[in-house]
Amino acid sequence: MTAVFTLVEIQPVELRGPPPLQECRERGCTAPGLVECAYADSVGRPCGTQWCSHHARRIGMLRYCRRHASTVTALGSKASNPRLLPPVDHRGASLVSWICTEGFPTLNQAVVSGLREGEVIFEDRAVNVVHPEGAGRRWERGWRIGDRTGITCKVMICVDEENDALVSLKVNDTALAQGVPPWITRRRLGQRVPPEIDAADRRQFYSFLVGFIGRALAARR
Ligand SMILES: [Zn+2]
Numbered sequence: 001m002t003a004v005f006t007l008v009e010i011q012p013v014e015l016r017g018p019p020p021l022q023e024c025r026e027r028g029c030t031a032p033g034l035v036e037c038a039y040a041d042s043v044g045r046p047c048g049t050q051w052c053s054h055h056a057r058r059i060g061m062l063r064y065c066r067r068h069a070s071t072v073t074a075l076g077s078k079a080s081n082p083r084l085l086p087p088v089d090h091r092g093a094s095l096v097s098w099i100c101t102e103g104f105p106t107l108n109q110a111v112v113s114g115l116r117e118g119e120v121i122f123e124d125r126a127v128n129v130v131h132p133e134g135a136g137r138r139w140e141r142g143w144r145i146g147d148r149t150g151i152t153c154k155v156m157i158c159v160d161e162e163n164d165a166l167v168s169l170k171v172n173d174t175a176l177a178q179g180v181p182p183w184i185t186r187r188r189l190g191q192r193v194p195p196e197i198d199a200a201d202r203r204q205f206y207s208f209l210v211g212f213i214g215r216a217l218a219a220r221r
């Protein structure tokens with residue numbers, strides 16, 4: 001009898017299971033990265049990095065990588081609007097927030113010293129997103145000065161969409177100074193400096209800003 005069918009031996013292939021678990025992205029951590037950063041930017045691009053439950057940062061119901069946890073925190077309630085979220089690899093919102101927080105004592109003092117009689121400060125608690133006509137988005141936070149007639153002056157720390165390392169100081173929407181913070185420049189150059197040099201860099205950076213703020217507010221008199 002002839003067989004009515006033919007059996008062909010199939011070359012054995014390696015059985016594929018689920019993709020191997022990645023390690024947590026935190027340097028030096030070898031725990032499995034079971035938590036994926038929940039961040040997706042305004043065009044829906046996800047961060048996709050994976051972290052162990054210890055190194056993922058929880059904000060509300062979601063968990064994020066360090067960078068996006070600081071972006072979401074910087075934006076406060078605005079982070080719930082996807083259109084306001086910076087691109088996945090853009091540090092603008094968190095950089096603005098960092099400068100306003102770390103530099104607060106010196107920068108705030110400069111603004112207070114520049115008040116005219118009857119003026120008060122309305123300080124931003126979160127980073128705002130502005131969309132100037134014909135330009136990319138801008139993340140900014142700062143101090144609005146006002147009196148009984150309304151807002152008299154704005155002092156803003158800003159980062160534009162096109163360059164997420166370049167910080168501008170704007171007073172009434174005029175850029176007075178612009179620069180890359182020293183800690184970012186050093187990181188880009190791969191320079192590690194002792195803490196006292198880093199602290200001196202930062203002091204100098206903030207004192208530049210203070211100088212510009214002081215002169216701009218004094219010029220209003
Ligand atoms: Zn970890």
Ligand SMILES: [Zn+2]
Pocket residue numbers: 037038039047048049064065066067068069
């Ligand atoms: Zn992330």
